Amino acid sequence: MANFDRILTPLNVGSTVLPNRMVMGAMHTRLETLDRPHERLAAFYGTRAAGEIGLILGGGFSPNPEGVMEEGGPLFNSASQIEEHRLVTQAVHGAGGKIILQILHAGRYAKVPHCVAPSSGKARINTFSPHALNNEEAWRTIADFVNTAELAIEAGYDGIEVMGSEGYLINEFTAAVTNQRDDEFGGSFEGRIRFPLEVVRAVRARLGGAPLLIYRISSIDLMDGGMPASEIAEFAKQVEAAGADLINTGVGWHESAVPTIAASVPRAAWREAIRNVKQAVSIPVMASNRINTPEVAEELIASGAADLVSMARPLLADPDFAKKTRLGIVDEINTCIGCNQACLDRIFTERTATCLVNPRAGREIEFPMGKASTFKRLAVVGGGPAGMAFSINAAERGHQVTLFEAESRLGGQLNMAKEVPGKAEFNEMLRYFNVRLHKLGVTVRLGEPASADELVAGGFDEVILATGVTPRVPDFVGIDHFKAVTYVDVLTGKVVVGSRVAIIGAGGIGFDVAEFLLGDAEESLDRHAFFRAWGVDPENIRHGGLTSGRSHGKPRRSVHMFQRKDEPLGKRLGKSTGWILKARLRKASVTMIAGATYNAIDDEGLHYTVDGTSHVLPVDHVVLCAGQNSNRTLYDEIKARGLNPKLIGGADVASELDALRAIDQATRLAVSL
Structure with a gap:
């Protein structure tokens, strides 16, 4: 069994002793916008505290109305809010x-x-232009930070964290690119760092020595005109001198053109920037960004780059992360896969956050825990994400579950998704599902297609069909030509396509196939390959940590993407990850054609029309990514026998490889029985 002595060792921070080195990082949830918001927040954070996380960073709350993330966003500036x-x-x-x-x-x-x-x-990520704070307004804002800090302690918080990273106000003061002032809060390096130092000093003076005071520093801005490593190290020293007990590290700005937390970023990629801060100070330093397993956390601390680790999304995925680590059952941790689909993508589209692999996250008051009042014998057909999620949740409720899977392994379309560069984390999801199914005693029958006769005669109380989808094949001339293949053929390795490829369909699957045909898996697994690809100087010698250019290797294939809709390709991709996919495909010179009508596939290639003009594209293969159809053959057979099976996942709604909806639906059905 792996040794996790470092992350399980207590740590003295200021006057506080943390029981371990694992911290839940602050995140936006928008739970405050729902009904019973404070009950939801209490359940959300209380669940994670029960999971033995060493410290929770909650928030962030603005100190004044002009600093909120959005209209109605979290604000804490009045004593009337203390009881909440x-x-x-x-x-x-x-x-x-x-x-x-x-x-x-x-x-x-x-x-x-x-x-x-x-x-x-x-x-560039906001429609509103800011008012430049005058000197008096800057000092008033410092006082607002102090006011909120004092209110927080009165409300029972164990301390406060000053957010000075990610391109928010304080970070805007420290970076020359956003600070063109010539007064006491601008100009020289000393002027640019004065505002955050005054905040830290004033908060420390008001709170005294007992409450924790954490400062989150931008360890690398990833912006032209940002701070270089030498300035960041000196700034960290002065933050310590101003009264901080601990320095947390952030990475990049929200408008940076470099990914920082998506699955395409290697785990613990930013250790050099964090180490730069650690070496400059004597107080503890916390690492963050793409730390999603105990092994990564332990290795990072062992390397000397940090004293403890902050994990935000991993605590969405599994609130018992720390407890399972202590108990030595890390194989049962429901690992964050860095997909961003249910957390950041929802936040950036004005919805509340949850988690693809854990739909209970943020919805704790909606899901009953414990055993069901009556136990049932359940048959589940289909071992994809919906079938596995249902089986686990139903078994946890005490039901006796038999899971049928026609293939020789579980996973369904996850087995294709994990082959796409940047999606290797899906292996963790499959590992978790398999471990939990085994430990819960679910009967798994692999390589056994369930028949209607067997299900009808099996004495099951309920039959749940998670039979998934089949690729939709469009109807036009030559669709049966040997050059026409489906995304399943490609992602399973059944067909190895040639060097010239057309992709029909530009949804998530189309982009995944393009990544598969072009992508370099090393970029998401090796941080040095990642830095070269995105033009990052991890040592941050130049201002902002960016190099003069990205590496542009020769693409493995010539790829052309088509869609029928006359709109930009990739318009409906995830808000936080779609731009990454599009940027990588642009780098590989992928052509993207909208408003296309498909005429034929023949020996010449793909015949299509755009704006009334006909074209022929010479290609070796045409990959069909034109949607899916629900696989309901078994459903129809069982219904005809008088049973009323329940459909979940793709068998219910044939959308693109949508594990988010499938797992949520499966979980809700399991707890409702």
């Missing part, structure tokens, strides 16, 4: 945990018309 926050702190303390309030002023990222910044200049 006490519901959260009492839940955490009652579960044996500790919680910090993060104070976050969004600066020019605030999606409100009255947003502010150190200098004028609109962020």
Whole structure:
């Protein structure tokens, strides 16, 4: 069994002793926008405290109205709000945990018309232009930070974290690219770092020595005009001198053109930037970004790059992450796969966060726990994400489950998804499902297609069909030509396509196939390959940590993507990851053609029409990614025998490889029985 002595060792931070080195990082959830918001937040954080995480960073809450993330966003600036926050702190303390309030002023990222910044200049990710704070307003904002910090302690928080990273207001003061001031808060390096130092000093003076004071520093800005490593190290020293007990590290700005937390980023990729901070100070330093397993956390601390680790999304995926590590059952950790589909993509589209692999996240009050009142014998047909998720949740409720899978292994379309460069984390998902099915005693019958006769005669109380989808084959001349293959043929290795390829369909599957045909898996597994591909200087010698250019190797294939809709290709990809996919395909010179009508496939290639003009594209293969059809053959047979089976996943709704909807639906059905 792996040794996790370092991350399980207590740590003295200021006047506080943390029971282990694992921290839940602050994240936006938008739970405050739902009904019973504080009950939801209390259940959300209380569940993670019960899971033995060493410290929870909650928030971030703005200290004033102009600093909120969006209209109605989290704001804590009045004593009238204290009782609401006490519901959260009492839940955490009652579960044996500790919680910090993060104070976050969004600066020019605030999606409100009255947003502010150190200098004028609109962020490219915001529609509003900021008002440049004058000197008096800057000092007033510092006082607002102090006010919120004091309110947080009154509400029972164990301390506060000052958010100085990710391109928010404080980070905008420290970077020359967003600070063109010539007063005491700008100009020289000393002027640019004065605002955050004054915040830390003032908060420390008001709170005294006992409550924890954490500062989150931008360890690498990934922006032209950002701070170089030498300035960041000196700044960290001064943050320590100003009174911080611990320095947390952030990576990049939200408008950076470099991915920082998606699955395409290698695990613990940013250790050089974090180590630069660690070597500069004597107080503990916390690492963050793409740390999703105990092994990665242990190795990172062992390397000397950090003293403890912050994990936000991994605590969405499994609130018992720390407890399972202590108990030595790390194979049962439901690992964050870095997909961003249910967390960041939802936040960026004004919805509440949850988790693809754990639909209970953020919805704790909606899901009953414990055993069912009556146990049933259940047959589940289909071992893809829906079938596996249902089987696990039903077995946890005490039901006797038999899972039929026609193939020789579980996984369904996950087995294709994990072959796509940047999606290797799906292996963790499959590992978790397999381990839990075994430990829960689910009967798994591999290589056994379930028949209607068997299901009808089997004495099952319920039959759940998770039989998935089949590729939709469009109807036009030559669709049966040998050059026409489906995405299943390609991703399973049944067909090895040639050097010139057309892809019909530009949804998520189409882009995944393009990545598969072009991508370099090393980029998401090796941080040095990742840095070369994205033009990153991990040592951050130049301002902002960017190099003069990216590496452009010769593409493995010539790929052309087509769609019928006359709109930009990839328009409906995930908000937080779609731009990464499109950027990589542009780098590989993929052509993208919208508004296409498909005429024929023949020996010459693909015949198509755009804007009334006919074209012929010479290609070796045409990959069909034109959607899916629900596989309901067995459903129809069973219905004809008088049973009423339940459909889940793709068998219910044939959407693209949508594990998010499938797992959510399966979980809800399992807990409703």
